[in-house]
Amino acid sequence: MSQEVIIRAVFYSRGLNMSSERSTDRWGRSTRSVHGGELGKDCHGAVTTPIFQTSTFFFPTDDPVTWEGKVPEGSYIYSRWGNPTVAAVEAKLALLENAQSAVVFSSGMAAISSTLMALLKKGDRLVSIEDLYGGTFSLMRDELPRLGVDVRTVSTTDLGAMEEEMENGAAAVYLESPTNPLLKLVDLKAVVEMAHSAGAKVMIDSTFATPINQTPIDLGVDIVIHSCTKYLNGHSDLIAGAVAGSKEDMERVSKKRILFGGSLDPMGAFLLMRGMKTLEVRMERHNRNGLLVAKFLEKHEMVERVHYPGLPSHPQHELAERQMRGFGGMVSFEVAGGRHGAEKLLRSVRLIKRATSLGGADSLVSMPLNSSHSSLTPEERERLGIRDSLIRLSVGIEDAQDIIDDLNRGLSQI
DSSP: OOHHHHHHHHHHTTTOOTTTSOOGGGSOHHHHHHHTTOOGGGTTTOSSOOOOOOSBOOOSSSOTTTOOSOOOTTOOSBTTTOOHHHHHHHHHHHHHHTOSEEEEESSHHHHHHHHHHHHOOTTOEEEEESOOOHHHHHIIIIITGGGTOEEEEEOTTOHHHHHHHHHTOOSEEEEESSOTTTOOOOOHHHHHHHHHHTTOEEEEEOTTTHHHHOOGGGGTOSEEEEETTTTTTOSSOOOOEEEEEOHHHHHHHHHHHHHHTOOOOHHHHHHHHHHHTTHHHHHHHHHHHHHHHHHHHHHOTTEEEEEOTTSTTSTTHHHHHHHOSOOOSEEEEEETTHHHHHHHHHHHOSSSEEOSOOOSSSOEEEOGGGTTTTTSOHHHHHHHTOOTTEEEEEOOSSOHHHHHHHHHHHHTTO
């Protein structure tokens, strides 16, 4: 089901006429989060989009013998290919990202790998920044070269090195901004201009920012990727991923999803859709709490360095203010005492949960060296600045003072 079909369903469910009412492209972000993609009255008047918990559908023609395998617009045949609940959440995400289309997956890594497989072929060159989520780093280090893709990594903030690699020929450029776990930023407008001049597509993992804090497509980025497990769902009870971009690119990505089998199930799509309804209001709290916690940590005697783009001390704070609408709930910091000090803090917190992942209502804390970036060698982590004393904190939506008190308790034990 296309985005246009689903958006029309939203209007018809309220007795509205699209030609006379305010266009959805003028809706605010919270309105898009709540109403985008919802099937509404077309589904027996249901206020919430139903879960189409079915593996297969009736043939879309009256005569199954003459059906030629081309699914008509708005019809379904098999849930690995497409499902109404899945299509609804895809339309919601596309609306939030100002994209023509979106495709959701069974995990963030399924979204990343399928997108790269859709856009790259043997002999292509991929230019990537070096600061990446550990799974993405491993995919580019171990798997893409084996398939004949020439992967070139450059320093995340070195635009000159990036441009030089692009001038040598590149099919695509892969970015994260803010990055995991050090929260570095990439100047998206500058990279897009260089990449498009070189004939390369630009894709970005925007998981840490969400479409509430930045919309990369508005800055010229071609493809936006999310681990929906994180902020988009927001409740730490779902594994999912998503890609948004042009209709043409998403058709290519969708074909890979069908072939590789990384389809999101209808129940997962329902949970994601439910979580996204509160995305904007949750991000308001994450943004506020993140900044308050970062300011507290920066002043604490047992904290040696804080990585947070909302702080004036962040080397790219000016870019963050220009490129983002909010700074998010991710804070990384280095504590005194090296790995021993970091482990001491993790053992001492009580309110904050010791767990990997991020972006949920609960505050979570982990050490990248043995979680998100454990697949990197110690030498690779050291080169990237991921030290043994680094702690990654996903600031939740609890009362900020309670989070700060818990951190203070843990830091006092170092």
